[in-house]
Amino acid sequence: VATINLAVIPGDGIGPEVIAEALKVLEKVVAKEGVALEQTEYKLGAQHWLETGETLPDEVLADLRTRDAILFGAVGAAPGDTRIPSGIIEREMLLKLRFSLDHFVNLRPSRLYGTVGSPLANPGTIDFIVVREGTEGPYVGNGGTLRGGTPHEVATEVSLNTAHGVERVVRDAFRRASERPRKHVTLVHKHNVLVFAGHLWKRTVEAVAKEFPEVTHDYLHIDAATIFMVTDPSRFDVIVTDNLFGDIITDLAAAITGGIGLAASGNINMDRTAPSMFEPVHGSAPDIAGQQKADPTAAILSASLLLDHLGYTKAARRIEAAVVADIESRSGETRSTAAIGDAIAAAL
Numbered sequence: 001v002a003t004i005n006l007a008v009i010p011g012d013g014i015g016p017e018v019i020a021e022a023l024k025v026l027e028k029v030v031a032k033e034g035v036a037l038e039q040t041e042y043k044l045g046a047q048h049w050l051e052t053g054e055t056l057p058d059e060v061l062a063d064l065r066t067r068d069a070i071l072f073g074a075v076g077a078a079p080g081d082t083r084i085p086s087g088i089i090e091r092e093m094l095l096k097l098r099f100s101l102d103h104f105v106n107l108r109p110s111r112l113y114g115t116v117g118s119p120l121a122n123p124g125t126i127d128f129i130v131v132r133e134g135t136e137g138p139y140v141g142n143g144g145t146l147r148g149g150t151p152h153e154v155a156t157e158v159s160l161n162t163a164h165g166v167e168r169v170v171r172d173a174f175r176r177a178s179e180r181p182r183k184h185v186t187l188v189h190k191h192n193v194l195v196f197a198g199h200l201w202k203r204t205v206e207a208v209a210k211e212f213p214e215v216t217h218d219y220l221h222i223d224a225a226t227i228f229m230v231t232d233p234s235r236f237d238v239i240v241t242d243n244l245f246g247d248i249i250t251d252l253a254a255a256i257t258g259g260i261g262l263a264a265s266g267n268i269n270m271d272r273t274a275p276s277m278f279e280p281v282h283g284s285a286p287d288i289a290g291q292q293k294a295d296p297t298a299a300i301l302s303a304s305l306l307l308d309h310l311g312y313t314k315a316a317r318r319i320e321a322a323v324v325a326d327i328e329s330r331s332g333e334t335r336s337t338a339a340i341g342d343a344i345a346a347a348l
């Protein structure tokens with residue numbers, strides 16, 4: 001039998017709650033396909049750091065590399081928790097994973113099922129993917145402070161963009177567009193102000209577009225892109241953008257398609273030199289943690305992206321279909337995290 005050797009990182013806050021439901025669904029669907037699922041759980045995150053002082057030890061990273069894929073919940077402390085400095089876990093654990101495992105494609109699909117849950121009056125058909133660059137941009141930690149704490153403090157945070165890094169993610173976006181009905185790529189950046197990085201992105205899109213004559217493309221500045229995402233989201237098919245713009249626009253994309261509780265993502269190493277990692281777009285949601293209030297759908301759809309990546313397409317479609325059926329049957333009732341997971345598992 002085929003076996004999936006899965007790493008599971010539940011993390012903090014609602015992470016363990018939503019991952020329990022994703023595993024419930026994943027276990028059931030792979031059993032139906034006759035695939036074995038071996039799970040190894042890793043204790044990592046803000047709570048783990050408080051208990052041990054560890055963020056992501058090298059031995060743990062090495063062990064994670066031996067797995068086929070990683071299912072990740074969420075990490076992060078509550079805003080008011082002064083014991084955990086902001087950024088420690090995010091940078092030294094989550095971003096360290098994305099960077100070390102070369103997750104250069106941060107894939108974030110957005111789809112509106114029916115009109116359920118969109119705050120837009122006339123949402124139209126929303127079905128696009130954001131291909132967010134995952135290993136560069138302002139996220140690389142290329143910065144520092146001088147004269148910290150004085151009136152003359154200087155803080156820098158320099159965005160890193162390499163020709164190699166931009167080209168591989170842009171090519172991935174065009175390839176994905178070429179396999180979609182509308183075959184359209186929108187580059188989102190800010191080349192009117194960020195002229196150095198912006199022009200590299202723009203030139204790269206022009207060059208890669210020549211390899212895909214069947215794919216059309218256009219360009220939007222990030223600020224205007226947020227307007228169109230609200231006024232005319234059906235214009236988007238594939239958005240390609242840098243790490244920070246992609247972070248911001250995908251929370252907005254989630255909000256217009258039923259909320260952050262539905263938004264899934266994959267941190268994908270397309271060269272398959274290391275395991276890819278699948279996680280909901282949302283964070284640890286300290287405001288609702290431990291209350292069975294979190295929607296596990298984003299985590300469940302992330303498991304579907306994971307199966308897709310590993311080539312279990314039929315199982316992935318099965319999860320999607322069960323999720324769509326569940327979303328379309330919602331009528332504003334409040335269900336617990338486990339009840340939503342149970343309903344989706346039952347519909348498989």
Ligand code: NAD
Nearest residue numbers: 074075076077090260261281282283284285287288294295
């Ligand atoms: P968040 O996504 O955790 O929460 C934003 C809002 O969305 C909250 O009101 C929350 O209750 C709600 N929400 C989130 N997920 C939900 C779900 N599944 N169902 C229903 N409601 C949901 O973002 P935040 O508050 O900015 O960040 C909290 C912590 O999480 C911070 O420490 C942050 O750094 C971290 N974070 C981690 C990740 C990650 O692990 N990938 C992503 C984003 C934020």
Ligand code: IPM
Nearest residue numbers: 076090091094095247281283
């Ligand atoms: C996300 C999160 C992360 C990001 C943070 C927690 C590092 O917001 O996955 O969207 O900015 O990528």
Ligand code: MN
Nearest residue numbers: 247248251281
């Ligand atoms: Mn985010």
